[in-house]
Amino acid sequence: MNSDYTQIIENAYKFVKPIKDHGKLATYIPELANVNPDKFGVHITKIDGNNFGIGDHLEKFSIQSIAKVLSLSLAVKFLGERIWTRIDVEPSGTKFDSLLLLETYKGIPRNPFINSGAIVICDILITHLENAREEFLEFVRDLSDIPDLNYSDDIADSEKATGYRNVALCNFIKSLDNIKNDPAEVLDFYFDMCSLEMNCEQVSRSFSFLANGGRKLSDGKRIITSSQAKRINALMLTCGFYDESGEFAFKVGLPGKSGVGGGIVALYPNNFTIAVWSPKLNPNGNSFKGMKLLETVTTHSEMSIF
């Protein structure tokens, strides 16, 4: 994807935009159901400094689970390999048995991107940081170069009021001894973390350190080591899309992460990061049009890591 990358993105956007959207708005977080379901935007940030966006790429959305990659990066940065005694790095296979697998594996979540794993990451950060909530926010403000980025209380409160399954997961892991702090405190941080809002341009910029060997694009600052970046990319490829991780690797062929807000970020190491947003989700909980767009882009550009 050289000089014609803007053309490829624009063509893919125009191709996917009119397709009938078979997805459905996430309703389990009431606030998310208030979003305009027709929003659709995409932004690419190349590591050579060029970038391009189209559609609603400058409108903020709730990044939700996309933030799990950032909290993992912070945990890896401060604690390194030690965190892998508390979570594993394997695909979970299926939504269906998330609780079953926790019991089988004695409270060790299968990977840091399913809810149980992200909750354990929150617990780790609370234990090792002075003020996890504030330090995580500072970390993302730095990555994104958005000094006034903040948690969305509306989104967080909405999820706190209805997130019974996450309360169940956290208490279940606590009963299996893999949560060290008070479950209520861990859950508060978890819901806050997922409530961050960014637009496509900001997401693609924030994630560019993972396509750039662990260094921030804007100032070259090292965030994590090159090896750590590769491993997080590998995790996104094998575990970034719930039950559809294999499908995404198969059809798109890039590491990525989705969120129930309808956002997806994907990246080609040493080349680019791309963020897409469209709120309606397919049955696996991933943005219907977001998946289509990324598939179209990599099919036409022949850009995949495989």
Next chain:
Amino acid sequence: MNSDYTQIIENAYKFVKPIKDHGKLATYIPELANVNPDKFGVHITKIDGNNFGIGDHLEKFSIQSIAKVLSLSLAVKFLGERIWTRIDVEPSGTKFDSLLLLETYKGIPRNPFINSGAIVICDILITHLENAREEFLEFVRDLSDIPDLNYSDDIADSEKATGYRNVALCNFIKSLDNIKNDPAEVLDFYFDMCSLEMNCEQVSRSFSFLANGGRKLSDGKRIITSSQAKRINALMLTCGFYDESGEFAFKVGLPGKSGVGGGIVALYPNNFTIAVWSPKLNPNGNSFKGMKLLETVTTHSEMSIF
């Protein structure tokens, strides 16, 4: 990995060779238990035509599940996308629930590399080919440039006599209507397929079409399309190592496939294929020293797709 690739392989081989082998010989196929457990060899085939091997790289071993990539390639070549109605492309998550997942997903195996999936591929080949057993052998003879390659009756008979779990899997899938032929016939072909024997040099050469955009290295003949090759590579990355697929992606960062004979093949698209063999297996059923060697190679060479 440029001119110094022989050095990297040699160093990794010498580093891993003296490490205490915590693995165990596979015993569930009696014939496999007769192999000298100290064998250790590796061979790399670069797509620029260079290649290099060391140790027992010219000694034949039972490639076992490594053959599943080849039978999948044959099915994809002849039937294309149609096969994905019969098998899925998702990691299975865990050894533990292979039968449970079959029931949940109505007889559709999670992917073509777990036993259930490879058995369904055999069933598909039997349905669509005149003589699946012979045509598959021809296909691999062509890929490997070994005109007298053959099935090992000793290995196949040994597994036929003791492969109760595979008999169970095949009949279970039949009861769920996703096997179309007689289970006994399907199993015969499956056991034959897994009984192929090659050495490291031959395995790395046979697999080079997957690193070469679907074309055979020796004569440029197209085996499958470039897009099909990418998708098979993606499948190897997400599903090639049973419960350890995530770990392999995380630590090695290359698509690959292992067999209980102690062989592993891995590849870097557009660069090289590498085959390693050491018979003793770790608890997840993958070669203990083979995993170590590949981890060492990619750590030192910084060659990974991530």
Next chain:
Amino acid sequence: MNSDYTQIIENAYKFVKPIKDHGKLATYIPELANVNPDKFGVHITKIDGNNFGIGDHLEKFSIQSIAKVLSLSLAVKFLGERIWTRIDVEPSGTKFDSLLLLETYKGIPRNPFINSGAIVICDILITHLENAREEFLEFVRDLSDIPDLNYSDDIADSEKATGYRNVALCNFIKSLDNIKNDPAEVLDFYFDMCSLEMNCEQVSRSFSFLANGGRKLSDGKRIITSSQAKRINALMLTCGFYDESGEFAFKVGLPGKSGVGGGIVALYPNNFTIAVWSPKLNPNGNSFKGMKLLETVTTHSEMSIF
């Protein structure tokens, strides 16, 4: 249920007969699908020697899983408590996880009345008897006082040709080391055992030793000890109706066993045995009208062990 027992049975029969039958004929054994679905009969045998039948109570049907109580009785008679190292005595909870539970419990079936457990009983009988197939037939001929009782080749062949799930189960248990003989031989005996045909009168008579402290009703011959009879009755109560065992205990309150041929036998210790037959099955695989009739009988007679 004293002198008026004929009245209670007759009333229940007349009450249930016109009810719309929401059940469906078993189709997984082709031969069973040829039965007239409107057949309906019932027969009670009291241990004081009286008995009474109505409807199609003298017409033979395939007793199927009802035979599992008889093969268990034979195993208990010859081997006593030793068999409980090979099978457990717990309800299986759900159809859903029968294979999962086998893996969890290392090949030990949850109880002798689910298919896996009955298959292990067949394996035990083959190991310990000279000729299990013949000796089991003799045992049932004696119990039933039907000297020319025989296996139905049509039924057995029909199931042998299509019983893939039972083939899967038997081979799976073999792979977990809890089948000692050749799976094919065990399955042959299992399918024969399930192919026995009797009418309601014969079934209720054959089972009366379990209501009579282990002694045959016609000649007082001891078949098993009183304690063994009680334990088999307890097993029928907790495990006799697959996923509906709890429901049957809750609504009928008697030990019993059903078969997919549409037969059900139930008994009140020291009082009576009752056999009912109606071929159409509810979603749990138990005779729709059979369940209704027994519920009606025990509700009106207030006869339940609770």
Next chain:
Amino acid sequence: MNSDYTQIIENAYKFVKPIKDHGKLATYIPELANVNPDKFGVHITKIDGNNFGIGDHLEKFSIQSIAKVLSLSLAVKFLGERIWTRIDVEPSGTKFDSLLLLETYKGIPRNPFINSGAIVICDILITHLENAREEFLEFVRDLSDIPDLNYSDDIADSEKATGYRNVALCNFIKSLDNIKNDPAEVLDFYFDMCSLEMNCEQVSRSFSFLANGGRKLSDGKRIITSSQAKRINALMLTCGFYDESGEFAFKVGLPGKSGVGGGIVALYPNNFTIAVWSPKLNPNGNSFKGMKLLETVTTHSEMSIF
């Protein structure tokens, strides 16, 4: 068990008392770990009015899950058959998959005696009673003829502080829409309910209405109908002892219910209720010596419902 019942109880008590106790004190509720592990008492209440106790039968213990039969009785009394749309009546098969089964059965617990089912009963009582906590206490005071019976704050607080798994269960069911009230309120009542303390004499007296066709023994007052009593007895038989329900039916042959405080109550309809207490539990969570004693009693007395 006629005039010699005192002898049978006394002999069984003396036989079991010196047996080495292989059980372990429950430790997951810290307060329960403070109990003297050598306590051992038993009390029988016959419906003819006679009764007899021996050992520590007049010392109070935490009845824990035994109370679940009483909360079920209260729910059945006020709501009748309606409650069975919210919980099922089937054995759960195994501790292992309690959460898995909840997901499979869409939040409907398998029966009212596993924790998830008892929590749903608490939710039902909160919805339908003015003040569930007080009315349940009144109900048990009446049954037991102990006017000053009360919840134990020490026990309830101890469990509230550590009952993460029950918090997980309740929130998980809430996420599946089968809890109607606030999970925190439901759990408070649940923990209170389990904190009741009684001695063996009081437990056997309180449960005698279930052996007496639904009528209280002391004053003949109808608590529930005869049919309701039979059904609760059936439930105790099939589901009263977790993973050991089948074993208890097989070896003891009476309906009963155990608690992690080391108490067990069992009953023979129209004959007697018996309560035994010994704090150390077998691996299935049932009193080690309690199980032994009941097995001894029914073996020697030949009193079982089978």
